[in-house]
Amino acid sequence: MPDQETIILTNPLLAEWDGVWGAPRFDLFAADDFIPALTAAMALNRAEIEAIATNPAPADFDNSIAAMERAGAALAQVRRVFWMLASAQSTPDIRRIESAIGEMLTRHGTALGHDPRLFERVAAVCNGRDQAALDGEQLRLLENSYRGFIAGGAQLGGEAKARFAAIDERLQALSTAFGQNVLAAGAEWELWLDRADLDGLPDSLCASAAQRAAGAGQPGRFLFTLDRGDFENILGFSARRDMRETMWRAFTGRCDGGDRDNRPLIGEILALRRERAELLGFASFAHYKLDDSMAKTPAAAAALLERVWLKAHGRALDELAELQEFADAEGAAFELAAWDVRFYAEQVRRTRYALDGAAVRTHLTLEAVRAAAFGAAGRLYGLRFDRREDLAVYHPCVAAWAITNSDGTPAGLLFTDDIARAEKHGGAWMGSLRVQEKLDGRVQPVIYTVANFAAAPPGEATRLSLDEARTLFHEFGHAMHGLLSDVTYPSLAGTSVARDFVEFPSKFMEHWITAPEVLAGFGVPDALISAIGRAGTYGEGIATLEFLASAIVDLEIHVGQLGDWQSVEVAALERLGLPAAIAMRHRLPHFTHVFDGGYAAAYYSYLWSEVLDADAFEAFTEAGNIFDPVLAARFRSEILAQGDARDPALSFAAFRGRAPLEDALLRARGLA
Incomplete structure (x- = not known):
């Protein structure tokens, strides 16, 4: 067995990414390298932390908070690559070690978070912050560090701390099992x-x-x-x-029974989440999760969801009645069910709005939509995207892009992975292989986006629906958040923000795919562009209820007392009056956002972020130019560049000049 020093020197996962663009060497990585690399990186991280904890000098920002920011760089490098592959290229070899790696990382993180010496130093710096002459970003990092230790159980007693650690390990194992069940159920x-x-x-x-x-x-x-x-x-x-x-x-x-049944896992996950939150003194997991969000409390999040529900419910009933009338006129001798709604909505769009979704699809090739996203970023932020065939990728479908600013300086690297395959989890997402920072010299970010679009036959272009094109722009908005970050400390960079703020830049970017000037660039005829505009909010009542049903149930199962989560789900939908022909966008047994992702008790955040997004975009429409250079520069500097360097409410107010207005969301969804 090689010693740790040999592993650090020879393992390709630990090698420095020292190319011009700082690209990882995917061509050298192998599944068998991960556990040795993580073992060595964790040992190195423990040594770094030990040096901080035993520093005889009084704790201050530089020798404690900034020192912890510098620690763990090698571990972060390996961890990020692994979790990217575990979601986007989950081969049998990766799935085989996923549980073991999750357990290793959870134990390591818990041990550091429970180190009383570290917490004592962080608390000392926090208590003396008024005399420390710290700038705003340093204060934000200090407060986040202190809250992170508290949320991680640093103040718990011995027995409670041990139980807390055991809960974290079990939750990691359950989350991995949940996600692998969903992946397998879809592949089978x-x-x-x-x-x-x-x-x-x-x-x-x-x-x-x-x-x-x-x-x-x-x-x-x-x-x-x-x-x-x-x-x-x-x-x-x-x-x-x-x-x-x-x-x-x-x-x-999916996963609602059978060999891939996730229902028993859900019950255990919910029970453990609640116990964990109660150990920290919170009334429920939802109260714990939202404590550092923009919403602050489950009640505030629920109030927004229910206000929009009341607006959308009547609209959805009208839309269903219209669909039933249309179906009846077409000779349908049945009451519409959930599997009929999209079909007849498409017929109504085609007949009454002259919007033919299949015709739109013929113009939206994957390459053209991606180029349009790049073009929008060029006009808004002065960025240029160049394909780099010389950089290694982890799958032939993946493309690497070098990004430069208008002055020719590097802005970062982007990997795009858009085609569906069996080894990839469903959905679409963005992640960071390396985050931007300026702690010891500027470090450029390495970002990736993932989607699941059906591949075209060889020699033909992959074509997207308008919704799929919107998905590409959404994830590209997340990528902009990561790429245009401009902070000093890595833990504050890019998308490391409150869950109900992180979807703001991504939802914001969606507006550009339906802009007439962008659609015209695809060769979409004027008549079809006009139809897209006319039908822009058609079906939003139904679509809003589909989303809200999932968000409200997610919140309620994490607020309520322990019990039968299925009864909570049924009772919530009955209380809300969800029509039988409208289904939750995500049912709980395959709801990976909540049970194998970061959206537990926080799926509402898409709507909260949409309040910000709708209001921010209205600034551009009020200016009469969706590429207004002054507004774009301000959005970049006050929203995208800030990361989590300040309270997100302050960032929004710095851009818009005031707090967000909910009415903009209702107008955007046609519910005003």
């Missing part, structure tokens, strides 16, 4: 169709399904999966009601 399900079954489906979607089938040894047939793109397109376009129902039941029923 297949829908095989023949050409006669394809009535209504877009040609590009069928071509992708034909390619899958040929790859599986059945040329001439069509293979569909539980990727969200297949789900949305079959429900939106298939003229076969039985097939829509088959897809809907399979998609919404």
Whole structure:
């Protein structure tokens, strides 16, 4: 067994990313390298922390807070690469070690967070902050550090501290198991169709399904999966009601029983989260989770959700009635069910608004949409994106992009991974392989975005629906937040902000994909652009209830007393009056945002962030130019560059000149 020094010197995961663009050497990484690399990096981190904890000098900001910011760089490098691969390229070798690595990292993090010597030094600096002449960013970092130790159980007694650590380990294991069940359930399900079954489906979607089938040894047939793109397109376009129902039941029923049943895991996760929060003195996990958010309390988050619910509920009932009337006129002899709503909404858009979703799709190639996102960032922030074929990637579908500022200086590196495959978790997300910082010289960020768009056959362009194009712009908005960060300390960089603020820059970026001047660049005809504008808020009542149902249930299962979470879900939906034809956007057994991600008790944050987003975008519409250079520069400096260097409410007020107004959200959704 090599010693730790040898591992540090020879393991490629620990090597410095010292290229011009600071790119990781994905071509050298292997699954078997991770555990040795993490073991060595954790040992190095423990030595760094020991030096801080035993420093004989009185605790001050530099020798304690800034020193902890410098510690753990090697560990962060390996950890970030692993979690990226575990979500975007989860091969059998990665899945095999995922639980062990999660346990290693949880134990290491808990041990550091429970070190009384570290906490004593942080508390001493915090208590003396008024005499320390710290700037605003340093004060923010100090306060975050202190709160982090408290939230991590640093003040607990011995027995409670041991229980806290055991809970964290078990929660990590349950979260990993939950996510792997969802990944496996999606990969195992297949829908095989023949050409006669394809009535209504877009040609590009069928071509992708034909390619899958040929790859599986059945040329001439069509293979569909539980990727969200297949789900949305079959429900939106298939003229076969039985097939829509088959897809809907399979998609919404993932992990709700069978070999991949996540229901027992949910009960245990909720119980452990509540116990953990109570150990820290909180009334519930939701109270704990929202303590450092913009909302501050579950009551404030719930109040926003229910105010919007009241506005959206009546609109949704009107929309359902209109869909039923349309279906009846078309000869449907049934009451609309959840698997019918998207199909008839698409028919109404086509008939009454002249908006043909399949026609829009023919213009939105993946390459063109990505180029439009890059172009928008160029006009707004002066950025240039250059494809780098010479940089290693972790899969052939991944592209690397070098980004420069208008003055030619490097701004960072972006990896884009957009095509669905079996090893990738569902959905779309952004992450950081390295965050921006200026602690010891400027460090440029390395960012990645991931999506799950169906691949086109060889030689053909991958085409996106308008919603899929919006998803690409959304994740690109997160990437802008990470790339344009301009802070000193790494833990304050980019998207390291309150959960109900982090979705603000991403939701904000979505506006540019539907802007007429951007759509015209794809060659979308004027008549179709006008139709997109006319139908812009059509169906928002139904879509809002789908989202709100998931957000409200998420909040309620994390606020309520321990018990049957399924009863809480049913009772909440009955109290709200969710129509039978409208389903939760995410049912709990496959709700990875909440049970294998960072959105537990915080799925509401998309709506909270949308309040900020809608109000901020109105500044551009009021100016009459969505590329207004003065507003764009202010958004970059006051929102994107700030990271978590100050309270997010102050950042918004610095951009808008006041606190956000909720009415802008209602106008944006057509609910005013």
